[in-house]
Amino acid sequence: MLNLFKPRPTSYADRLSDTETTFTVKRGESLLSSALSAGIKWPFKCKVGSCGTCKCKLIDGKIKAQLDFGYVLDMSEIQDGYILACQSILKSDIQVSVNLTK
Amino acid sequence: MKFYVNARYLIVPFMSLIAIAGILIGGSFAWVGVALFGLNTIIDTLTKNIHLPADFDETGESYGIKGFQYAVMFLMLPVFIVLQLVLAYRIFQYTSLTPIETAAFLGVSYEVGTSGLNLIGATLSSGLWAGLGIIYGHELSHNKKEGFFVSRLIMALSGASHFTYAHVYNHHLDLGHEDDAATAPRGRNIYAHAWLSHMGQSRFSYNLEKERLSKRGSSALHFDNRWILGYLYSLPSIVLFVWAGGLIGVAALFSVWVIANFLLEALNFMGHYGLIRTEGAVEHRHSWDNDSVFTSWFFIEIGRQCDHHVRGETYFWELDDVEGPNYGIGYFSLFVLTLIPPLFKAYVQKHLDNWDEKYASSEEKVIAAQFS
Ligand code: FES
Numbered sequence: 001m002l003n004l005f006k007p008r009p010t011s012y013a014d015r016l017s018d019t020e021t022t023f024t025v026k027r028g029e030s031l032l033s034s035a036l037s038a039g040i041k042w043p044f045k046c047k048v049g050s051c052g053t054c055k056c057k058l059i060d061g062k063i064k065a066q067l068d069f070g071y072v073l074d075m076s077e078i079q080d081g082y083i084l085a086c087q088s089i090l091k092s093d094i095q096v097s098v099n100l101t102k
Numbered sequence: 103m104k105f106y107v108n109a110r111y112l113i114v115p116f117m118s119l120i121a122i123a124g125i126l127i128g129g130s131f132a133w134v135g136v137a138l139f140g141l142n143t144i145i146d147t148l149t150k151n152i153h154l155p156a157d158f159d160e161t162g163e164s165y166g167i168k169g170f171q172y173a174v175m176f177l178m179l180p181v182f183i184v185l186q187l188v189l190a191y192r193i194f195q196y197t198s199l200t201p202i203e204t205a206a207f208l209g210v211s212y213e214v215g216t217s218g219l220n221l222i223g224a225t226l227s228s229g230l231w232a233g234l235g236i237i238y239g240h241e242l243s244h245n246k247k248e249g250f251f252v253s254r255l256i257m258a259l260s261g262a263s264h265f266t267y268a269h270v271y272n273h274h275l276d277l278g279h280e281d282d283a284a285t286a287p288r289g290r291n292i293y294a295h296a297w298l299s300h301m302g303q304s305r306f307s308y309n310l311e312k313e314r315l316s317k318r319g320s321s322a323l324h325f326d327n328r329w330i331l332g333y334l335y336s337l338p339s340i341v342l343f344v345w346a347g348g349l350i351g352v353a354a355l356f357s358v359w360v361i362a363n364f365l366l367e368a369l370n371f372m373g374h375y376g377l378i379r380t381e382g383a384v385e386h387r388h389s390w391d392n393d394s395v396f397t398s399w400f401f402i403e404i405g406r407q408c409d410h411h412v413r414g415e416t417y418f419w420e421l422d423d424v425e426g427p428n429y430g431i432g433y434f435s436l437f438v439l440t441l442i443p444p445l446f447k448a449y450v451q452k453h454l455d456n457w458d459e460k461y462a463s464s465e466e467k468v469i470a471a472q473f474s
Binding site for chain 1: 244250267270271272274275310314317318383384413414415
C-alpha cells in the first residue's frame with residue numbers, strides 16, 4: 001500500500017507493497033509523473049493512458065481524469081475505485097494503493 | 103529567451119493565415135498556400151544540418167509558456183474552420199458563375215469570382231494547410247482533457263476524427279507491432295500506407311468503441327459511439343460544401359480530405375517506417391527522429407518521435423534530442439523522397455541497415471532479417 005498526500009512536501013521511502021509512502025504531487029502534474037520524480041518505482045509503460053500498467057486503487061480523495069478510463073479499465077475496476085495514475089490530476093489530498101511489485 | 107522559444111512555433115499559424123489571405127485575394131494568389139509548401143521544402147533542405155536541443159533555464163524549467171501554446175493550439179481550430187469557409191466561398195462564386203472582376207476592400211484589391219484553375223489552386227492550398235491540423239490534433243490528443251475534444255474537432259475538419267482515439271490507444275500501445283496500423287512495415291510505399299493506415303486506424307477506433315459499449319451492455323449502434331460521433335463532427339463541412347457547390351463542392355472537399363489525410367499518414371510513415379518492436383516497453387529506438395531546425399519549429403517538435411513515444415505525457419516544447427535513430431533530413435525533404443518510392447527505398451536502406459546493426463535487440467534483428 002502506498003499513501004499519498006498532496007499539499008506538503010514530505011519525505012518518502014521507496015518501499016514495496018504494504019509499506020506506506022507520502023509524497024507531493026505538483027499542481028497539474030500527473031500522479032505517475034510525481035511518483036516517478038519522487039523516485040518511486042511505480043509501474044508504467046505508455047504514460048498516455050492506453051496500457052493500464054499504472055493503475056492503482058483510489059482509497060480516499062478526488063482526482064480529475066485526463067482521459068476516459070473506460071477504454072482500459074473494466075467497469076468493475078472503475079466501480080472499485082481503480083484509476084490510471086498517468087491520467088490522474090489531483091483535486092485534493094488522496095490516498096491510493098498500488099502494487100509496486102508488478 | 104522566452105519570446106524566442108515560444109514565437110518560433112508560430113510558423114504554421116502565420117503561414118495558414120497567409121494561405122487564407124491568398125484564397126480571399128483570389129486570382130493567382132489562391133496558389134500561395136501551395137507556393138509556401140514549396141518554399142518550406144527549400145528552407146527545410148537548406149537547414150537540414152542544423153539541429154538544436156530543447157531550451158531550459160538553469161533550474162531545468164522549460165521556457166515554453168503552457169498557457170500561450172495552448173491558446174495558439176485552441177485558436178487553430180477557428181483558423182482551420184475559416185480555411186474551409188474561404189474555400190467554400192470561392193466554390194460558391196465559381197458554381198454561381200460570378201463574373202471575374204477586381205474590387206477593393208480597405209485599399210486591398212481582390213478578385214471577385216474565380217477561374218477553374220485558381221479554384222484548383224485554392225483547393226490544393228486548403229488541403230495542404232488543413233493537413234497541418236495533425237500537428238495540433240496530435241499534441242492535443244495527449245493527456246489534456248479539454249484538448250482532447252478540440253483535437254477531435256480539428257481532425258474532424260479533415261474527416262479524421264477517429265485518429266485521436268486510434269493514436270492514443272493503438273499507435274502508442276502497439277508501436278512497431280503488426281497490429282499498429284500506423285507503423286509502416288519495410289517494403290510498403292507511402293501510397294499503400296496512406297490507405298491501409300487510415301482504414302486500419304478507423305477500424306481500430308470502431309472496435310474500441312464497440313468493446314467499450316459492450317462492457318456497458320450497449321450495442322455499437324449507440325448515440326455515445328465516439329467513432330460515429332467523430333464522423334458526425336465532419337457533417338457541417340459536408341453540408342457547407344454541398345451547399346456551396348453541389349457536386350463540385352463535394353469533389354473539392356473530398357480533395358481537401360484526401361490531401362490532409364495523406365499528409366497525416368505521411369507523418370506516421372516517416373516516423374516509424376520499417377522499425378520493429380518485440381515485447382516490452384517502447385524505447386527510443388522504435389521511432390525515427392526528424393529534428394532539423396525548420397522541421398522542429400514548423401511541426402511543433404512532432405519530429406522528436408523518439409522522446410515523444412517514451413515520454414508521451416511531455417509537452418512538445420520540452421521534447422528533446424535523445425540520440426535515437428535519425429534520418430538526418432527534415433520532414434519536408436523526406437516527404438518529397440517518399441513520393442517517389444524507389445528513391446525513398448534507396449535513401450532509407452542505409453538507415454535501416456544502421457538500425458539493424460546498432461539499435462535493434464537480438465529478437466528484433468531476427469524479424470528484420472526476414473525482410474531482407
Ligand atoms: S502507463 Fe499506460 S496507462 Fe498509464
